[in-house]
Every structure is written in C-alpha cells, then in structure tokens.
Amino acid sequence: xxxxxxxxxxxxxxxxxxxxxxxxxxxxxxxxxxxxxxxxxxxxxxxxxxxxxxxxxxxxxxxxxxxxxxxxxxxxxxxxxxxxxxxxxxxxxxxxxxxxxxxxxxxxxxxxxxxxxxxxxxxxxxxxxxxxxxxxxxxxxxxxxxxxxxxxxxxxxxxxxxxxxxxxxxxxxxxxxxxxxxxxxxxxxxxxxxxxxxxxxxxxxxxxxxxxxxxxxxxxxxxxxxxxxxxxxxxxxxxxxxxxxxxxxxxxxxxxxxxxxxxxxxxxxxxxxxxxxxxxxxxxxxxxxxxxxxxxxxxxxxxxxxxxxxxxxxxxxx
Numbered sequence: 535x536x537x538x539x540x541x542x543x544x545x546x547x548x549x550x551x552x553x554x555x556x557x558x559x560x561x562x563x564x565x566x567x568x569x570x571x572x573x574x575x576x577x578x579x580x581x582x583x584x585x586x587x588x589x590x591x592x593x594x595x596x597x598x599x600x601x602x603x604x605x606x607x608x609x610x611x612x613x614x615x616x617x618x619x620x621x622x623x624x625x626x627x628x629x630x631x632x633x634x635x636x637x638x639x640x641x642x643x644x645x646x647x648x649x650x651x652x653x654x655x656x657x658x659x660x661x662x663x664x665x666x667x668x669x670x671x672x673x674x675x676x677x678x679x680x681x682x683x684x685x686x687x688x689x690x691x692x693x694x695x696x697x698x699x700x701x702x703x704x705x706x707x708x709x710x711x712x713x714x715x716x717x718x719x720x721x722x723x724x725x726x727x728x729x730x731x732x733x734x735x736x737x738x739x740x741x742x743x744x745x746x747x748x749x750x751x752x753x754x755x756x757x758x759x760x761x762x763x764x765x766x767x768x769x770x771x772x773x774x775x776x777x778x779x780x781x782x783x784x785x786x787x788x789x790x791x792x793x794x795x796x797x798x799x800x801x802x803x804x805x806x807x808x809x810x811x812x813x814x815x816x817x818x819x820x821x822x823x824x825x826x827x828x829x830x831x832x833x834x835x836x837x838x839x840x841x842x843x844x845x846x847x848x849x850x851x852x
Contacts, residue, residue, distance in 0.1 A: 536580040536842045541567055541588050542609070545824060548831030555839050556581075569594055576601040576626070581838045583831075584616070585609040586818075587800075592620040600625060605841035607834040610821075611635045612771055614744035618852045628851045629837035632691065634829040639741075639820040640695035643769045644703070646793030647684075647737050649814045650765045651677040656811045677736070677763065677790070679704050685735030686710040687728065687752070688742025688770065696739055696769075697722055709734060712742075732759035737767055744771035752776065757783035763790045769820050772796040781806045784813065795820050 538556040540549075542564060552558045559579070561567075566587030567575070572594045575582045582603055584590065590606060595617065605627040606616060613630050621628050649655055653676045660666050660674070684700045686693040689712040700706040701720045708722040711731045715724045725731040728751070732738055738760060742748050752766070753776040760766070766789060768775050777798040783789050784807075791812035797803050800818065807813050821827060837847040 538581040539579040576603040595620040607837040631833040638826040682736040683707040693741040729759040740768040750776040754779040766792040772798040
C-alpha cells in the first residue's frame with residue numbers, strides 16, 4: 535500500500551477515504567511545513583497532500599534526486615506556493631482542486647461586498663460594544679449594492695461565478711478585465727485596461743490567479759483610478775494587492791473601503807488595516823464550508839490515487 539502524507543488535519547470523511555486507499559500519516563499542526571519537513575516528505579512518502587503555505591520552492595527540490603514522492607496533490611485551486619517547474623524537473627507531478635472551490639469563494643466575495651457597502655462589520659462591533667443607542671434615520675448610512683457596477687479582475691471560474699451572482703442576484707452591471715474576452719450567458723463588458731476598469735466600477739473584485747505576472751497587480755495606479763466611493767474586494771491571493779498602496783489609499787480617502795479575505799504576508803495583517811472601521815477583514819474563509827472542504831479533499835485524494843496507480847490525475851497541472 536502506498537504511503538501518503540497529509541500536511542494538515544482534514545475533515546473526517548476525507549481521512550476515512552484516504553485510509554481506504556493508502557497508508558496515511560496525518561500531521562496535526564496547522565501551520566505551514568518548514569523546509570526540512572518538506573524535504574523529508576519528498577523522501578519518505580509516495581505522495582504528499584500539501585496546502586496553502588507549504589512552500590515547495592526550488593530550494594526544497596534542490597537536492598531531491600529522484601525522490602520517493604511522485605505527486606504533490608495540492609489541497610486548493612491556487613498553487614503559487616509550489617514551484618511547478620522544479621517539481622517537474624524532480625519527477626514529481628503537481629495537481630490541484632479546481633471547481634470545488636468556485637461557488638464557495640464567489641459566495642464569500644458577495645459577503646464582503648455586502649459587509650463593506652452596508653457597514654456590517656462596523657455595526658456588529660457597535661452592538662457588541664454596548665454603545666448602540668437605537669435606530670435613527672441617519673445612523674451608519676452605507677451604499678446600495680443592487681444596481682451598482684462591479685468590475686471583475688480575472689474572469690475565470692470564480693470571476694464568472696461572482697459576476698453571475700452580481701448580475702442575476704443584484705441587477706448589477708458587470709465589467710471585467712482579463713487577457714481574452716469570455717462568452718457568458720449574461721451581459722458583461724470587457725475593458726481593455728485595468729485602470730479603465732477601476733475608473734468605472736463601484737466594486738473592484740480580485741479573482742485573478744496568483745502568478746509572477748499578477749504579483750502587486752493591484753497597486754497605487756489602480757487605487758488612484760478608483761472612485762472615492764468604490765470598494766476593493768480580494769478573494770484571490772494576498773500578494774496580488776500591494777498592501778502598502780492599499781493602506782495609503784484608505785488613509786487618504788482615495789477609496790471608500792476594502793473587504794479582504796487574504797493578505798500579502800498571511801497570517802500577518804497590518805495594524806493599520808485592523809484599525810480601520812471601513813475595512814472588513816476575514817481569516818481566509820473562502821472555502822470554509824464543510825461540504826466544500828470535503829469535496830476538495832476527495833478531489834485531492836483522487837489525484838493521489840490516480841497518480842500512484844500509474845494513471846493521469848484528473849487535475850494534473852504538470
């Protein structure tokens with residue numbers, strides 16, 4: 535029986551299924567693997583199921599000459615923490631879990647949009663503090679989401695799922711910025727330049743994949759172009775947004791606020807962001823629903839099973 539390593543605790547249904555297929559070792563810590571642990575995993579296991587933060591960099595693979603590990607079955611759709619080329623050079627396949635995360639992440643984007651526009655986080659803190667004095671006509675006035683304009687940065691699966699919710703659920707006008715035009719069953723306008731998109735929308739939602747080309751894609755130039763009443767929403771990866779530029783834009787009132795589920799140096803969140811009432815901060819909850827995490831885990835297991843059986847994994851990246 536093949537030996538596999540799960541780098542984090544996973545839902546019980548996933549663990550039970552894993553034990554049907556493999557000899558399983560489960561790490562109980564919830565923090566990312568250290569470099570020595572990753573090197574050991576490559577040497578000791580036939581397959582590894584890593585996740586966000588387990589940085590399998592070129593340095594990890596540097597001395598891995600024909601490692602025992604044949605597949606890194608990433609738990610998650612984003613795999614920018616894995617040097618795919620270095621893995622491939624070492625003879626290690628890399629897979630991910632697309633599709634399973636789409637609806638949950640899109641739902642969370644709408645959650646952040648609504649929380650920002652209607653000042654929900656601020657209102658929750660007011661009630662809990664005991665300082666709420668009761669309803670009045672001018673209390674905590676926010677912005678209307680319905681009928682406004684959303685701009686999607688990256689119109690892949692998640693971007694399209696966000697756009698569908700915005701159009702069909704809230705009657706919003708949808709605009710987007712991406713490498714190529716997309717065909718959709720609802721009206722959506724492609725904008726050629728990112729700054730042009732930023733100028734035209736009330737909510738700028740980041741769903742683009744994390745790649746070298748997208749690091750700090752959302753920076754000072756984008757914030758300068760945004761409307762003063764507009765919000766930035768990020769449910770992609772933290773380093774796509776330049777946090778220093780975001781903080782500056784918020785402090786200067788260049789934008790109305792931000793809703794963030796991810797951070798540039800996760801789990802570190804700048805004190806400046808934590809101090810701002812117009813910023814909604816969530817602890818990377820994008821896929822945090824039990825059925826979604828189970829589906830992700832089962833998908834990762836199927837990738838492991840296929841790869842270690844000599845078949846092509848269904849979600850092979852390289």
